[in-house]
Amino acid sequence: xxxxxxxxxxxxxxxxxxxxxxxxxxxxxxxxxxxxxxxxxxxxxxxxxxxxxxxxxxxxxxxxxxxxxxxxxxxxxxxxxxxxxxxxxxxxxxxxxxxxxxxxxxxxxxxxxxxxxxxxxxxxxxxxxxxxxxxxxxxxxxxxxxxxxxxxxxxxxxxxxxxxxxxxxxxxxxxxxxxxxxxxxxxxxxxxxxxxxxxxxxxxxxxxxxxxxxxxxxxxxxxxxxxxxxxxxxxxxxxxxxxxxxxxxxxxxxxxxxxxxxxxxxxxxxxxxxxxxxxxxxxxxxxxxxxxxxxxxxxxxxxxxxxxxxxxxxxxxxxxxxxxxxxxxxxxxxxx
Amino acid sequence: xxxxxxxxxxxxxxxxxxxxxxxxxxxxxxxxxxxxxxxxxxxxxxxxxxxxxxxxxxxxxxxxxxxxxxxxxxxxxxxxxxxxxxxxxxxxxxxxxxxxxxxxxxxxxxxxxxxxxxxxxxxxxxxxxxxxxxxxxxxxxxxxxxxxxxxxxxxxxxxxxxxxxxxxxxxxxxxxxxxxxxxxxxxxxxxxxxxxxxxxxxxxxxxxxxxxxxxxxxxxxxxxxxxxxxxxxxxxxxxxxxxxxxxxxxxxxxxxxxxxxxxxxxxxxxxxxxxxxxxxxxxxxxxxxxxxxxxxxxxxxxxxxxxxxxxxxxxxxxxxxxxxxxxxxxxxxxxx
DNA sequence: CTGAAAGCGCTTACAG
DNA sequence: CTGAAAGCGCTTACAG
Numbered sequence: 001x002x003x004x005x006x007x008x009x010x011x012x013x014x015x016x017x018x019x020x021x022x023x024x025x026x027x028x029x030x031x032x033x034x035x036x037x038x039x040x041x042x043x044x045x046x047x048x049x050x051x052x053x054x055x056x057x058x059x060x061x062x063x064x065x066x067x068x069x070x071x072x073x074x075x076x077x078x079x080x081x082x083x084x085x086x087x088x089x090x091x092x093x094x095x096x097x098x099x100x101x102x103x104x105x106x107x108x109x110x111x112x113x114x115x116x117x118x119x120x121x122x123x124x125x126x127x128x129x130x131x132x133x134x135x136x137x138x139x140x141x142x143x144x145x146x147x148x149x150x151x152x153x154x155x156x157x158x159x160x161x162x163x164x165x166x167x168x169x170x171x172x173x174x175x176x177x178x179x180x181x182x183x184x185x186x187x188x189x190x191x192x193x194x195x196x197x198x199x200x201x202x203x204x205x206x207x208x209x210x211x212x213x214x215x216x217x218x219x220x221x222x223x224x225x226x227x228x229x230x231x232x233x234x235x236x237x238x239x240x241x242x243x244x245x246x247x248x249x250x251x252x253x254x255x256x257x258x259x260x261x262x263x264x265x266x267x268x269x270x271x272x273x274x275x276x277x278x279x280x281x282x283x284x285x286x287x288x289x290x291x292x293x294x295x296x297x298x299x300x301x302x303x304x305x306x307x308x309x310x311x312x313x314x315x316x317x318x319x320x321x322x323x324x325x326x327x328x329x330x331x332x333x334x335x336x
Numbered sequence: 337x338x339x340x341x342x343x344x345x346x347x348x349x350x351x352x353x354x355x356x357x358x359x360x361x362x363x364x365x366x367x368x369x370x371x372x373x374x375x376x377x378x379x380x381x382x383x384x385x386x387x388x389x390x391x392x393x394x395x396x397x398x399x400x401x402x403x404x405x406x407x408x409x410x411x412x413x414x415x416x417x418x419x420x421x422x423x424x425x426x427x428x429x430x431x432x433x434x435x436x437x438x439x440x441x442x443x444x445x446x447x448x449x450x451x452x453x454x455x456x457x458x459x460x461x462x463x464x465x466x467x468x469x470x471x472x473x474x475x476x477x478x479x480x481x482x483x484x485x486x487x488x489x490x491x492x493x494x495x496x497x498x499x500x501x502x503x504x505x506x507x508x509x510x511x512x513x514x515x516x517x518x519x520x521x522x523x524x525x526x527x528x529x530x531x532x533x534x535x536x537x538x539x540x541x542x543x544x545x546x547x548x549x550x551x552x553x554x555x556x557x558x559x560x561x562x563x564x565x566x567x568x569x570x571x572x573x574x575x576x577x578x579x580x581x582x583x584x585x586x587x588x589x590x591x592x593x594x595x596x597x598x599x600x601x602x603x604x605x606x607x608x609x610x611x612x613x614x615x616x617x618x619x620x621x622x623x624x625x626x627x628x629x630x631x632x633x634x635x636x637x638x639x640x641x642x643x644x645x646x647x648x649x650x651x652x653x654x655x656x657x658x659x660x661x662x663x664x665x666x667x668x669x670x671x672x
Numbered sequence: 673c674t675g676a677a678a679g680c681g682c683t684t685a686c687a688g
Numbered sequence: 689c690t691g692a693a694a695g696c697g698c699t700t701a702c703a704g
Binding site: 057 | 682684
C-alpha cells in the first residue's frame with residue numbers, strides 16, 4: 001500500500017509465498033502456474049499496488065511496447081493539419097488493442113537527425129510509423145539502418161526498396177481532379193501543388209499534368225504551395241491576377257483549396273460559376289467551406305491504421321508486405 | 337560497425353582500453369575523465385556505432401527521459417482541434433532543448449484508466465502534462481496518486497489542491513465577450529457553451545452569465561455544445577429557429593463560432609449586421625472565417641510551454657508553483 | 673582521474 | 689507446475 005509503484009516483484013513473491021520466477025509468470029498472465037499460486041500472486045499484486053518496472057522488463061525482453069510516430073517536420077504547425085491529426089488518431093486506434101504506446105518523435109528545429117537516430121537506435125521503440133516524409137530528411141536511410149520494423153504513410157523517397165508503406169494513389173487522384181474539371185467545361189486549368197519534396201505533392205501534380213495534356217490543354221499554370229491555407233492564399237491572389245483567364249484550380253489539399261475559395265470571394269470571382277475549385281483530402285473542412293468543396297479522398301486515419309498494422313505484423317514475422325494503395329474517390333460538392 | 341546498436345558499453349570500454357566505469361563517464365559527458373581517455377572512448381563509440389541502451393540506464397537512474405502528454409479524451413477526433421494541436425506543439429517546443437521525448441497517452445475507447453495508470457506508475461515517464469481534462473476522468477486522483485511531477489493545461493477539477501496548472505482566465509474571457517457584445521448594442525445575447533464537464537467551458541459560461549446579468553439582460557438562452565463545429569451547427573440551427581430575436585451569440589470556441597457563421601449564412605442572417613458572433617481561442621480558423629471572427633485569445637502553445645516548464649522545474653526541485661493564468665485579449669475582426 | 677563490485681528489477685532457460 | 693541462478697546493460701558509491 002505504502003509507496004505505490006515502489007513494490008517490486010520480489011515483494012510480491014514473498015507475500016504470495018512463491019519464487020520470483022513463479023510470481024513473474026503469474027503476473028504476466030498465469031501460464032504454467034497453478035490456480036492457487038495465480039490467485040495468491042493476484043492478491044499480493046493488489047495488496048502492494050505492484051506495477052512492473054518497464055525498464056527492467058525491457059532490458060531482458062528487448063521489447064519496449066512503444067511505437068514511434070516520426071514527424072520529420074521542423075514546424076510544429078503540422079499538428080493542426082487535419083490529415084496529420086487523422087494519422088495520429090489512426091495509429092492510436094490500432095495500438096489501443098495492444099499494450100503499446102505512442103512516442104512522438106519530432107524533427108528538431110535545428111534540423112539535425114542525431115537525436116532521432118539515437119532514439120531509434122537506443123532500443124527505445126519496437127517499431128516506427130513515419131508521417132509527412134520529405135525528400136531530404138534522410139529518414140529512409142535512417143530507418144533502413146536502424147533495422148526497425150517500419151512503415152511510411154505516403155510513398156517514401158528511396159532507392160533502398162523494401163521500405164513498406166501505404167498510400168493513396170495520388171497520381172490517379174490528380175488525374176481525376178483534372179479530368180473532372182475538364183468534363184465540367186473548364187479549359188484554363190491551373191494547379192497549386194504541395195511542396196515538391198513530398199511524394200504526395202509530386203504525384204498529384206504529375207497526374208494532373210498528364211490529364212491536362214491528354215485533354216489537349218495547357219499545363220503551364222502551376223504554382224508550388226506547401227499544403228497550408230496561407231500559402232494558397234498568397235498564390236491564389238497572384239495567380240488570379242496574372243491569369244484572369246483561369247476558369248478552374250486544382251489545389252492539392254483541402255486547406256489550400258479553402259484558401260483559394262476565400263481569395264476568390266475576396267476578388268469577386270463566383271465559385272463555381274466562373275471559377276471551379278477542386279481540393280484534395282476530403283478532410284473535415286471540405287463540407288464546411290463556402291461553397292462546400294469538391295475534393296478527392298485521402299483517408300489519413302485509414303492509411304495510418306494500415307501502416308500501423310504493417311509494423312505490428314513485422315513485429316511478429318519479418319515478412320515483406322506489398323504496399324497498400326488506396327484508390328481516391330471524387331467527392332462532388334459545390335465548388336466544382 | 338557490424339550490428340549497429342548492438343554494441344555495448346563493455347565493447348566500448350574494451351576497445352578504448354578503459355574500464356566500464358570510465359567508459360560510462362566519458363559517454364555521458366566526460367566529467368572526471370582524462371582528456372586522453374575521453375578521446376579514446378569517443379573514438380570507440382564512433383567506431384562501434386554505440387548507442388546506450390535506455391532501458392538499462394533507466395533501470396539504475398530511475399529516469400526515463402520521457403514526458404507523458406495525457407489526453408483523457410476517448411475520441412481521437414480531438415487531434416484535429418487546433419487548440420489541442422497547439423498544445424502538443426508547445427510541449428514539443430520545450431522538450432526540444434532537453435533529451436526528453438513525448439509519449440502520447442490517450443484514454444482508451446473502453447473508457448478505463450487501467451492502462452493509463454499502469455503506464456504512469458510503471459516508472460515509465462518522468463512527468464506528465466495533462467490536456468483536455470474532464471470532470472469525471474479521475475485524472476486528478478490518478479496523477480496525485482502517481483506522485484509524478486505534473487501540470488494541467490486548464491484548471492483541473494480537484495479537491496486535492498496542490499495540482500499545478502496553467503490556464504487562460506476563461507471567466508474573464510466570457511465576461512469580455514458578453515460585455516463587448518453589449519457595447520455593440522446587442523440585447524438578446526445567447527451562448528453556446530463547451531461541454532460542462534470541462535472547466536474552460538464552465539468558466540466561460542459563468543463569465544458570460546455574470547456580464548449579461550450585470551447589463552440587466554436575460555441569460556437564459558444558453559445551449560451546451562462540445563467545442564466542435566458539428567455540435568454548434570446543430571445547436572445554431574435550433575437556436576435561431578426557436579429564438580429569432582437573438583441578435584448575438586457567444587460561442588465558446590472558434591470552431592463552434594465558425595459553425596454558427598455557416599448556419600447563419602444558410603438561413604439568411606447577416607453577420608454582423610443582424611447577428612453578431614464572438615468565438616474563443618483566436619486559433620488558425622479565426623482570421624479565415626467569413627466574416628473573420630471576433631474572438632478571445634487562448635494561446636494553447638504558450639500555455640503548454642508554461643505547463644511543460646512547470647513539470648521540468650518540479651523535476652529539479654519539488655517546489656510549489658503558483659498557477660500561471662494568462663489574461664485573454666479580445667481580438668476584434670468582422671463578425672462582431 | 674580510475675576500476676572492481678554491487679545492484680537496479682525483471683525474465684528465462686534449465687533442471688527438476 | 690516450480691525455483692535457483694544467470695544475465696539483460698548500465699550507473700554509482702567506494703576505495704584508491
